[in-house]
Amino acid sequence: MKSLLDRFLSYVRVDTQSDPKSDSTPSTDKQWVLAKQLFEELKDIGLVEVTMDEKGYIMATLPANLEKEVPVIGFVSHYDTSPDFTATGVNPRIIKDYDGKDIVLNSEKNIVLSPDYFEDLLLYKGQDLIVTDGTTLLGADDKAGVAEIVTAMEYLIAHPEIRHGKVRIGFTPDEEIGRGAHHFDVEQFGAEWAYTMDGSQIGELEYENFNAARAKITARGKSVHPGYAKDKMVNAIGIITEFASRLPGEEVPEKTSGREGFFHIHHLEGSIESASLEMIIRDHDRARFEDRKRFLELIVAELNQKYPNALDIEMKDQYYNMREKVEPVYHIVEIAKEAMEQLGIAPIIKPIRGGTDGSQLSFKGLPCPNIFAGGHNFHGKYEYVPIQSMEKAVEVIIRICELTAGKS
Numbered sequence: 001m002k003s004l005l006d007r008f009l010s011y012v013r014v015d016t017q018s019d020p021k022s023d024s025t026p027s028t029d030k031q032w033v034l035a036k037q038l039f040e041e042l043k044d045i046g047l048v049e050v051t052m053d054e055k056g057y058i059m060a061t062l063p064a065n066l067e068k069e070v071p072v073i074g075f076v077s078h079y080d081t082s083p084d085f086t087a088t089g090v091n092p093r094i095i096k097d098y099d100g101k102d103i104v105l106n107s108e109k110n111i112v113l114s115p116d117y118f119e120d121l122l123l124y125k126g127q128d129l130i131v132t133d134g135t136t137l138l139g140a141d142d143k144a145g146v147a148e149i150v151t152a153m154e155y156l157i158a159h160p161e162i163r164h165g166k167v168r169i170g171f172t173p174d175e176e177i178g179r180g181a182h183h184f185d186v187e188q189f190g191a192e193w194a195y196t197m198d199g200s201q202i203g204e205l206e207y208e209n210f211n212a213a214r215a216k217i218t219a220r221g222k223s224v225h226p227g228y229a230k231d232k233m234v235n236a237i238g239i240i241t242e243f244a245s246r247l248p249g250e251e252v253p254e255k256t257s258g259r260e261g262f263f264h265i266h267h268l269e270g271s272i273e274s275a276s277l278e279m280i281i282r283d284h285d286r287a288r289f290e291d292r293k294r295f296l297e298l299i300v301a302e303l304n305q306k307y308p309n310a311l312d313i314e315m316k317d318q319y320y321n322m323r324e325k326v327e328p329v330y331h332i333v334e335i336a337k338e339a340m341e342q343l344g345i346a347p348i349i350k351p352i353r354g355g356t357d358g359s360q361l362s363f364k365g366l367p368c369p370n371i372f373a374g375g376h377n378f379h380g381k382y383e384y385v386p387i388q389s390m391e392k393a394v395e396v397i398i399r400i401c402e403l404t405a406g407k408s
């Protein structure tokens, strides 16, 4: 049997960065490399009904090993990594028996992973951490989840004395660009409910996420020689920054937490003739979310009065809070909670400040809370994962399978 660690290391060494600018699925060809590797591995470990479709969605079955009817459950994770940071040449390093001090990721570039800044590190004193060399992200998001699911399935195959119903697993491309669930065939998956293994810190159990939309605001200007510009020039840069200045300065990602929503401008470019900004809108509360979108339209309307028809707004909803789909079947959260408690893990139930494959899957008819995969500092060079957290995640998966069978 391949160890959890070896499995994880073999996945992160394959660059699977997704690309929001691409229209294909997977968004990048390189994701196929790991997809094909996983497809073969699932067959090798003895899973059945192993499928991979033309868009890179992988599914497999662990057959039930008991007589009675129990619910079919599933586990899902994504094998792409974030477009925010490079995943080319991931060179993981293991810090054994972490001493609670600074970890020099890269002495040449002076990149240090420090508990002074990342206090969570101190939770893992004495444990073994997998870190980067400071030049790439790690890809624990979400290759930790993939490795945990595969390892748990392999364990259950090797231990038929553990009784469980039919278990389905699913791996998706392109979660990091918000499309992981887009082509996920919920009917083919055929589970009553599932869990994404895509959370962070050990104990995390989430069934609330943001309602999410993105918007692009474009301003058109008129370029005139600056020396003769009075009452003639219309500067698109000025208009777009005026738009930005109307947004509430406190409602930004860096100043909000918990269930507080925000506006986040993540891209801005322009010239006098044309300027645009791209932003995302986030709120857990559906009514406040709709208010935020209306607010943007209102600012655009006002500025279009001031600068006749200079602005356009395009807005698109991305995903919604899964809470409304999970609450009616809350026992699926309770099973996960009980699994953790039985294993001595304190569940941390909190709203996700983001989305997961699970939120979209929940709206497609597959209620899908999110469970920790163990990593921290996703989408950047400070990403790390304690091996012990990954091992616990494997145990949680196994225990959920047992509990689901036992309770029916």
Ligand SMILES: [Zn+2]
Binding pocket: 078, 141, 142, 175, 198
């Ligand atoms: Zn993820």
